Amino acid sequence: MKKTVKIGLFGFGCVGQGLYDILQNNTENTGFEAQILKICVKNKEKKREIDASYFTFDKDEILNNSEINLVVELISDAEEAYQIVKKALLSGKNVVTANKKMLALHLEELVRIQKETGTSLLYEAAVCGSIPIIRTLAEYYDNEFLYSVSGIFNGSSNYILSKISNENLSYDVALKQAQKLGFAEADPTLDVAGFDATYKLCLLATQAYGIFINPDEVLRIGINNLKKEDIDFAKNYSVKKENDQNTTNFKVKLVASISRIKSSENNQVLLYVLPVFVDAENPLYNVENENNAVLVEAAFSDKQTFIGKGAGGHPTGSAVLSDISALRFDYQYEYRKTDRNKEKNALGQTLISPTQNVEAEVYLRFENHLSKKELLQNIDFTEILTENENHIIGKIILSELFEKRDFIEKHHIFVALCGEVKAVN
Amino acid sequence: MKKTVKIGLFGFGCVGQGLYDILQNNTENTGFEAQILKICVKNKEKKREIDASYFTFDKDEILNNSEINLVVELISDAEEAYQIVKKALLSGKNVVTANKKMLALHLEELVRIQKETGTSLLYEAAVCGSIPIIRTLAEYYDNEFLYSVSGIFNGSSNYILSKISNENLSYDVALKQAQKLGFAEADPTLDVAGFDATYKLCLLATQAYGIFINPDEVLRIGINNLKKEDIDFAKNYSVKKENDQNTTNFKVKLVASISRIKSSENNQVLLYVLPVFVDAENPLYNVENENNAVLVEAAFSDKQTFIGKGAGGHPTGSAVLSDISALRFDYQYEYRKTDRNKEKNALGQTLISPTQNVEAEVYLRFENHLSKKELLQNIDFTEILTENENHIIGKIILSELFEKRDFIEKHHIFVALCGEVKAVN
Ligand SMILES: NC(=O)c1ccc[n+]([C@@H]2O[C@H](COP(=O)([O-])OP(=O)(O)OC[C@H]3O[C@@H](n4cnc5c(N)ncnc54)[C@H](OP(=O)(O)O)[C@@H]3O)[C@@H](O)[C@H]2O)c1
Ligand SMILES: NC(=O)c1ccc[n+]([C@@H]2O[C@H](COP(=O)([O-])OP(=O)(O)OC[C@H]3O[C@@H](n4cnc5c(N)ncnc54)[C@H](OP(=O)(O)O)[C@@H]3O)[C@@H](O)[C@H]2O)c1
Numbered sequence: 001m002k003k004t005v006k007i008g009l010f011g012f013g014c015v016g017q018g019l020y021d022i023l024q025n026n027t028e029n030t031g032f033e034a035q036i037l038k039i040c041v042k043n044k045e046k047k048r049e050i051d052a053s054y055f056t057f058d059k060d061e062i063l064n065n066s067e068i069n070l071v072v073e074l075i076s077d078a079e080e081a082y083q084i085v086k087k088a089l090l091s092g093k094n095v096v097t098a099n100k101k102m103l104a105l106h107l108e109e110l111v112r113i114q115k116e117t118g119t120s121l122l123y124e125a126a127v128c129g130s131i132p133i134i135r136t137l138a139e140y141y142d143n144e145f146l147y148s149v150s151g152i153f154n155g156s157s158n159y160i161l162s163k164i165s166n167e168n169l170s171y172d173v174a175l176k177q178a179q180k181l182g183f184a185e186a187d188p189t190l191d192v193a194g195f196d197a198t199y200k201l202c203l204l205a206t207q208a209y210g211i212f213i214n215p216d217e218v219l220r221i222g223i224n225n226l227k228k229e230d231i232d233f234a235k236n237y238s239v240k241k242e243n244d245q246n247t248t249n250f251k252v253k254l255v256a257s258i259s260r261i262k263s264s265e266n267n268q269v270l271l272y273v274l275p276v277f278v279d280a281e282n283p284l285y286n287v288e289n290e291n292n293a294v295l296v297e298a299a300f301s302d303k304q305t306f307i308g309k310g311a312g313g314h315p316t317g318s319a320v321l322s323d324i325s326a327l328r329f330d331y332q333y334e335y336r337k338t339d340r341n342k343e344k345n346a347l348g349q350t351l352i353s354p355t356q357n358v359e360a361e362v363y364l365r366f367e368n369h370l371s372k373k374e375l376l377q378n379i380d381f382t383e384i385l386t387e388n389e390n391h392i393i394g395k396i397i398l399s400e401l402f403e404k405r406d407f408i409e410k411h412h413i414f415v416a417l418c419g420e421v422k423a424v425n
Numbered sequence: 426m427k428k429t430v431k432i433g434l435f436g437f438g439c440v441g442q443g444l445y446d447i448l449q450n451n452t453e454n455t456g457f458e459a460q461i462l463k464i465c466v467k468n469k470e471k472k473r474e475i476d477a478s479y480f481t482f483d484k485d486e487i488l489n490n491s492e493i494n495l496v497v498e499l500i501s502d503a504e505e506a507y508q509i510v511k512k513a514l515l516s517g518k519n520v521v522t523a524n525k526k527m528l529a530l531h532l533e534e535l536v537r538i539q540k541e542t543g544t545s546l547l548y549e550a551a552v553c554g555s556i557p558i559i560r561t562l563a564e565y566y567d568n569e570f571l572y573s574v575s576g577i578f579n580g581s582s583n584y585i586l587s588k589i590s591n592e593n594l595s596y597d598v599a600l601k602q603a604q605k606l607g608f609a610e611a612d613p614t615l616d617v618a619g620f621d622a623t624y625k626l627c628l629l630a631t632q633a634y635g636i637f638i639n640p641d642e643v644l645r646i647g648i649n650n651l652k653k654e655d656i657d658f659a660k661n662y663s664v665k666k667e668n669d670q671n672t673t674n675f676k677v678k679l680v681a682s683i684s685r686i687k688s689s690e691n692n693q694v695l696l697y698v699l700p701v702f703v704d705a706e707n708p709l710y711n712v713e714n715e716n717n718a719v720l721v722e723a724a725f726s727d728k729q730t731f732i733g734k735g736a737g738g739h740p741t742g743s744a745v746l747s748d749i750s751a752l753r754f755d756y757q758y759e760y761r762k763t764d765r766n767k768e769k770n771a772l773g774q775t776l777i778s779p780t781q782n783v784e785a786e787v788y789l790r791f792e793n794h795l796s797k798k799e800l801l802q803n804i805d806f807t808e809i810l811t812e813n814e815n816h817i818i819g820k821i822i823l824s825e826l827f828e829k830r831d832f833i834e835k836h837h838i839f840v841a842l843c844g845e846v847k848a849v850n
Contacts (some may be wrong), residue, residue, distance in 0.1 A: 026568055026724075026725070130727060132565045134561075135564065139560070142750060300555075301743035304556065307729065307731075308726065309728070315727050318568075318569060321568055322565045322568065343831040
């Protein structure tokens with residue numbers, strides 16, 4: 001049953017205006033009625049590009065308006081967004097949101113409310129902008145045994161890495177460029193320290209494996225301690241492959257990943273957001289600048305790569321629009337993998353759960369103020385492969401990295417995966 | 426409303442067995458009931474891997490079985506497939522098919538029958554195997570103004586091109602390898618002469634632009650006349666870019682493409698399947714071996730690339746399964762762009778239509794038996810840029826190439842796009 005979508009919009013910033021723009025200018029858009037009735041924003045002083053009668057500063061003017069059947073939530077405040085989305089669902093309105101932070105913190109509860117109220121909560125735009133990865137996981141891979149879902153989920157940090165690598169810029173200059181171009185947040189920590197990618201990874205964990213992950217429990221190390229010398233080191237880093245040839249010329253990418261750890265029951269997954277040395281055979285190698293990419297490895301459909309714009313008003317707005325469009329038919333994500341986990345749980349079967357009991361080869365560079373001795377007293381390697389005065393390459397259990405994350409951050413240590421990741425027996 | 430899917434399967438070859446395998450071994454597949462009741466095949470002598478009671482040689486045993494609510498059509502005979510699919514839809518059964526040839530020849534009629542009977546016809550597996558491009562175009566891009574949809578749609582020919590380029594094999598040896606590995610058809614013409622890619626392109630034209638294209642009307646030149654020297658030529662070919670730097674090191678890829686031609690009304694599209702010189706900035710450059718790729722360029726979501734396995738029993742079977750899974754909810758493709766075109770037509774507005782009135786830069790290599798003079802008497806260039814004793818680089822109107830396709834084929838001329846494609850005023 002088609003119906004006219006009457007929208008109450010929260011937020012009129014980058015994405016909100018992008019959506020407005022698309023609804024105004026989309027010549028393809030006949031036969032699909034979507035109308036913005038009201039827009040709630042915060043700042044009463046700000047000049048707006050469109051008629052003042054659209055705007056309100058009182059969220060209840062949208063939430064209590066019974067004519068509005070869809071709330072589109074595009075504000076920058078995660079806590080307030082949570083209140084808005086929850087109330088909207090509880091009052092029987094469908095919700096489309098792009099707020100990955102809010103979702104990562106509250107998805108389990110919101111999915112429960114969605115079920116109880118028979119509403120629909122869609123969030124394609126929250127993960128990798130215009131790449132339709134949520135819908136694809138929810139619908140297309142809903143029967144598939146997935147080995148891994150990984151990729152480049154943050155455009156700003158990828159832009160910075162590209163600029164340092166390809167144009168020899170320093171980290172600081174590259175970051176300033178990203179900010180100037182509007183890719184990075186005013187406070188870029190969300191991007192470069194890997195928070196943004198972690199939130200997205202948590203949402204994909206739910207769609208790909210039916211599990212809800214607390215972002216704080218994900219091993220997360222960003223590129224905020226990276227220097228140009230790390231990128232140069234990766235370029236010259238050389239690894240012997242099976243065929244005895246050398247792979248060299250690695251790039252550093254900030255990779256988010258959830259993958260099954262090989263074990264008898266295949267019921268453990270490793271999640272991380274980490275800088276990784278990738279070689280030319282990796283599909284992420286050529287993903288440059290502000291682009292995002294998602295790789296899916298599945299038992300039957302094999303490897304797939306999706307590359308596209310991960311941010312920006314128009315790409316993100318177009319993802320919002322595709323959710324709005326799907327709601328004409330009351331489309332919902334099914335969460336079949338989540339339901340199956342509940343069934344398994346009731347039957348006392350082992351569930352998929354996160355592990356960090358995994359050994360990985362890492363490159364770790366430290367600053368002069370820290371002696372190598374001090375470093376090794378604080379961080380336990382299972383094996384040291386090579387070392388010099390300012391870096392170590394060695395094997396480490398990833399739970400050890402997780403536990404020492406405060407030490408790593410405090411001492412501005414740069415860490416990257418540079419080789420195999422293997423389950424510990 | 427969920428329902429148990431009871432399947433009548435036609436064909437038990439590469440894809441049919443792949444699907445059977447997946448249904449047997451998919452551990453993720455709880456909560457989703459799909460059951461194969463009967464399998465119709467052709468050859469009575471062939472040994473089958475599974476119980477003989479599954480099989481029939483009489484299509485009506487499936488088509489007249491009222492317990493069966495879904496026909497999965499995976500046979501190699503396009504004409505017979507058409508009869509089966511048509512009858513199944515007319516008798517109220519949903520259909521999933523992977524048969525791109527059959528669909529390309531009959532889609533308009535079958536979509537009409539689907540509408541009249543309220544059934545559903547799904548065909549994700551028919552285009553680029555496991556890449557979910559049909560669903561993505563139908564759902565995600567249904568509101569988007571698309572500039573182009575293009576890519577590498579045939580795994581066998583891409584495999585051949587990769588092997589010649591990366592391992593210095595001759596065309597014939599590479600083709601034999603592809604056949605041995607099961608990528609290429611016994612009669613490889615379908616692959617290397619571009620028929621297979623053309624069928625897929627026609628299906629994408631419907632989903633992307635709402636138009637039905639006769640495959641015979643598509644400009645189609647394959648790689649069957651390619652020699653290693655063409656690939657070497659591309660490697661050394663050099664073009665000045667805007668920034669005055671040279672691009673060189675091109676690869677030859679068999680590219681299928683539908684794109685809007687810039688004009689006042691933006692209502693013309695160019696379709697072709699042609700060898701193209703692509704440079705390292707093109708996302709197709711790194712798509713190697715049997716992989717497929719689809720690029721979508723859209724007004725708001727910008728550029729997206731999807732890369733994955735385009736063929737093989739499991740990847741294709743997994744696409745079939747995702748269609749079967751969607752039918753639990755009577756999912757249908759909506760064809761909103763098609764409907765909109767009908768509305769426009771009724772209002773006397775100009776419709777999207779194909780054009781070949783486009784000038785392109787091409788590389789054209791001919792064999793010794795043909796003199797250059799003879800060639801130029803038969804094929805009209807608008808401008809010749811460089812020439813030597815066995816090749817010409819020049820500008821040509823693509824309708825001229827289309828008209829001379831028999832001459833080109835007869836004289837084993839190899840043609841590739843090697844530069845700009847521009848509307849003619
Ligand atoms: N930017 C992207 O490319 C992108 C991509 C994917 C997802 N997202 C997500 O989309 C959301 C919006 O991002 P954005 O880039 O559009 O942010 P933005 O440009 O900073 O705009 C934020 C908007 O939210 C409004 N707002 C903030 N707090 C509010 C409150 N308490 N009540 C009502 N309105 C409030 C602001 O109002 P004023 O106008 O009055 O200041 C502003 O209009 C965020 O969740 C972000 O993570 C963004
Ligand atoms: N192979 C791929 O990777 C791939 C990928 C995408 C799409 N497709 C499409 O999927 C379809 C099947 O391809 P395939 O590779 O599986 O073909 P295949 O291996 O050659 O198997 C063809 C099957 O069709 C059966 N068959 C042929 N004519 C028949 C008829 N008149 N009545 C009943 N059964 C008949 C054959 O029966 P017998 O067993 O008795 O010989 C055989 O089981 C084709 O449309 C193809 O274009 C294939």
